[in-house]
Amino acid sequence: MAKVKMTVNGRQVGSECDDRTLLVHFLRENLGLTGTHVGCDTSQCGTCVVHMDGRSVKSCSILAAQAAGSDIVTIEGLASGGELHPVQAAFKANHGLQCGFCTPGMVMTSVDMIRRHGAALDEATVRAELEGNICRCTGYHNIVQSVLAAAAEMGGAKEAAE
Amino acid sequence: MYATHYHRASSVQDALSLKSAAEDSRYLSGGMTLIATMKQRLAAPTDLVDLRHVEAMKGVTVAGRTVRIGAGTTHYDVASSAALAGVCPAICALASHIGDPHVRHMGTIGGSIANNDPAADYPSALLALDAVIVTDRREIGAADFFTGLFETALVEDEIVTAVTFEAPEKAGYAKFPNPASRYAMTGVFVTKGAGGVRVAVTGAGSDGVFRHAGLEQALSARWSPDAVAGVAVDPSNLMADLHASADYRANLVKVMTKRAVAAA
Structure with missing residues (x-):
């Protein structure tokens, strides 16, 4: 048991947990941020995707202790002032979900994808980059359309090349 | 867990x-395996020593055609290194998949x-590139490093700190990913350089990554995808499991070699 501290959605947080506690359980159970889901628990499905220090990661495969000191953004941290993030708005406008269980991970994955590729994102790239996220309802078509719409909307959001 | x-x-x-202070400890890098x-309770170390914050183990440096990749460099950072893509794009492409x-x-x-998962991608690249694995105490050639299924030449507390290699004239990688796990059911990395042609196969060997002499000879004589058509790949030393028989993998070795040469 140790106190794990990190920044989550811009807020400094700290909570006691076992060293074996997974980041996803820390977020859901210690912090009450239940938007990040556990789907498969075997690192396949991507419902647990959050951003750690600006990069998408699977929070079911990272210990909270590994994430100590890092900057975490979850689905709850995307919208600002009651206004949906452009990717969230695009999923809504394009009906990029049915049951919604995979959606937090899909949205976090899409935000990261657009950060890396910007408006140059094409359909084949979106489909390839959704490799780590599983949806059992939509057949992916509207998810792909949502990501492409958001990429077009966000245009110049691609981060400068390293 | x-x-x-x-x-x-x-x-x-x-x-x-x-x-050394812990009873039954393991080094933890990205932790993706x-x-x-541990979640499946197939491993239960009492202690984990996280290497992810060791700055000296991170980053890619390219000097001329000499490449050094820090052991703590993520697959994403290998895939997106412009300097590395300038001399050996095949390893960037490998990392990106x-x-x-x-x-x-x-x-x-x-x-x-x-x-050293027998279906991992990197072992084939390092063997074909004749890379040197740098540890906290010595340097080990790739041919001596990969010793079997999940087995390496590393001793108990030894840490891989970097890999180095000379970028060859040509290099290419092709894999047939398992449709579910995306691990290589067979992956082949080919190189052509001053030391000749090297063909290293992952995902197929029953004793892990290996070089194939017949394919190397054929490609040394003629560097072309169709040069391997007449080479026989013996299935007797290849893995057979529910995903693919040894015969199927033997065929994949040839097909992936052709594709790797075409990509190089």
Whole structure:
């Protein structure tokens, strides 16, 4: 048991947990941020995707202790002032979900994808980059359309090349 | 997951002392295999020594055609290194197809080769590139490093700190990914350079990554995808499992070799 501290959605947080506690359980159970889901628990499905220090990661495969000191953004941290993030708005406008269980991970994955590729994102790239996220309802078509719409909307959001 | 103790190392020296102080400890890099294995209770180390914050183990440097990749460099950082793409784009392409984007943000080259999964991508690249694996105490040639299934030449507390190689004239990689796991059911990395042609196969050998002399001879005589048409690949030393028979993998070795040469 140790106190794990990190920044989550811009807020400094700290909570006691076992060293074996997974980041996803820390977020859901210690912090009450239940938007990040556990789907498969075997690192396949991507419902647990959050951003750690600006990069998408699977929070079911990272210990909270590994994430100590890092900057975490979850689905709850995307919208600002009651206004949906452009990717969230695009999923809504394009009906990029049915049951919604995979959606937090899909949205976090899409935000990261657009950060890396910007408006140059094409359909084949979106489909390839959704490799780590599983949806059992939509057949992916509207998810792909949502990501492409958001990429077009966000245009110049691609981060400068390293 | 069984209970464990987490320790964060700040340097290679720190990692060595943390490891020696614990009873049954394991080094943790990106954790993309180890954490999953612990969740399944197939591994239960009492202590984990996290290497992810050892800055000296991160980054890619290219000087002329000499490449050095820090062991803590993520697959994403290998895939997106412009300097590396300038001399050996094949290894960038290989890294860009490991797992999925989220796994590539965490998983590292050092973690991958120290684990030496028989279906992992990097072992074939390092063997074909005749790379040197640098550890905290010595340098090991790739041919001596990969010793069997999940087995390497590393001793108990030894840490891989970097890999180095000379970028060859040509290099290419092709894999047939398992449709579910995306691990290589067979992956072939080919190189052509001053030391001749090298063909290294992962995902297929029953004793892990291996070079294929017949394919190397055929490609040395003529560097062309169709040069391998007449080469026989013996299935008797290849893996057979529910995903593919040994005969099927033997055929994949040839097909992936052709594709790798075409890509080089």
